Amino acid sequence: MPCPKLWLQPRTLICTALWRRVHKLASLQKASTLPPKKVQSLLYPFSDLEPYLDRSVDRAQFQFFHPTVEDMLTAEKLFYSSPSHKIDYCISAERMDHVPALKQPEVCFIGRSNVGKSSLIKSLFSLTPEVEVRVSKTPGHTKKMNFFRVGKSFTIVDMPGYGHKAPKDFVDMVEPYLYTRKNLVRTFLLVDGSVGLQKADLVAFEMCEEMRRPYVVVLTKIDKCRPGTLMAHLLHLQDVVKTQATSCFPQPFLVSSLQFGGIYLLRCLIAHLTGSIRLLDTAQS
Ligand SMILES: Nc1nc2c(ncn2[C@@H]2O[C@H](COP(=O)(O)OP(=O)(O)OP(=O)(O)O)[C@@H](O)[C@H]2O)c(=O)[nH]1
Numbered sequence: 001m002p003c004p005k006l007w008l009q010p011r012t013l014i015c016t017a018l019w020r021r022v023h024k025l026a027s028l029q030k031a032s033t034l035p036p037k038k039v040q041s042l043l044y045p046f047s048d049l050e051p052y053l054d055r056s057v058d059r060a061q062f063q064f065f066h067p068t069v070e071d072m073l074t075a076e077k078l079f080y081s082s083p084s085h086k087i088d089y090c091i092s093a094e095r096m097d098h099v100p101a102l103k104q105p106e107v108c109f110i111g112r113s114n115v116g117k118s119s120l121i122k123s124l125f126s127l128t129p130e131v132e133v134r135v136s137k138t139p140g141h142t143k144k145m146n147f148f149r150v151g152k153s154f155t156i157v158d159m160p161g162y163g164h165k166a167p168k169d170f171v172d173m174v175e176p177y178l179y180t181r182k183n184l185v186r187t188f189l190l191v192d193g194s195v196g197l198q199k200a201d202l203v204a205f206e207m208c209e210e211m212r213r214p215y216v217v218v219l220t221k222i223d224k225c226r227p228g229t230l231m232a233h234l235l236h237l238q239d240v241v242k243t244q245a246t247s248c249f250p251q252p253f254l255v256s257s258l259q260f261g262g263i264y265l266l267r268c269l270i271a272h273l274t275g276s277i278r279l280l281d282t283a284q285s
Pocket residue numbers: 111112113114115116117118119120134135136137138139140141142143159160161162220221222223224255256257258259
């Protein structure tokens with residue numbers, strides 16, 4: 001416990017406030033001190049679902065990207081801000097002519113309103129809590145395309161959601177970006193893992209397929225439902241990916257932004273896709 005007197009000093013107060021805001025599971029290094037089973041579940045959330053999967057189903061499709069803990073630790077370093085590697089909010093754009101002219105590789109997060117796009121980005125940036133990513137219970141909260149720079153390594157873009165309470169100009173705003181943004185290396189299409197695929201998600205799949213640009217599906221809110229239910233949603237999604245998608249990475253990623261499940265793996269995937277790290281061996285299990 002800090003000396004009570006120190007609490008009265010403004011600098012210490014600020015530092016304490018920042019320190020407080022860093023979640024204890026934000027860093028893999030800290031998470032690794034938990035019991036092994038918990039660590040496994042946080043690092044590779046699919047491992048929790050395996051017992052619910054029929055023996056005949058090939059596990060490989062859920063684990064193509066399976067980096068080592070060392071790789072994840074290397075990726076994690078990119079998510080710490082420093083004077084030479086500044087992580088910051090850059091700009092909010094409503095139209096393409098407001099979009100910043102950045103050359104570094106970019107990834108964006110799309111999905112239904114309330115699916116957890118901003119929460120996921122907030123969780124990715126949880127090692128740098130001074131970067132403010134706004135989340136809300138109310139659907140339709142994010143109204144513009146919000147750009148966050150991760151040094152010179154890459155940019156992450158938080159998009160407004162589609163579906164319920166989407167901004168009126170959603171299509172005019174997001175589609176041109178997805179079609180024309182040259183440095184966009186991957187789109188992350190988020191689907192609510194606790195409710196499974198909805199009609200609006202299928203429309204988003206179609207849009208991503210029309211674009212013919214590579215995208216990855218992420219199942220969010222995995223903490224919100226039972227493993228059996230999540231498994232059913234995952235298998236339905238896998239079926240759609242296999243039968244209807246050609247530009248989608250065959251492995252869906254599972255995350256809980258509130259409990260940090262899958263966050264370290266996703267940081268590593270982003271670092272890898274943007275060419276920011278070199279993996280030791282992706283084929284390892
Ligand atoms: N239980 C749980 N709730 C989550 C998770 N991720 C997000 N939420 C909640 O879902 C709600 C919506 O989260 P946001 O991140 O604002 O969703 P969004 O997709 O950015 O929504 P829009 O900006 O409106 O499109 C908030 O109440 C979050 O706390 C998660 O992993 N688990």
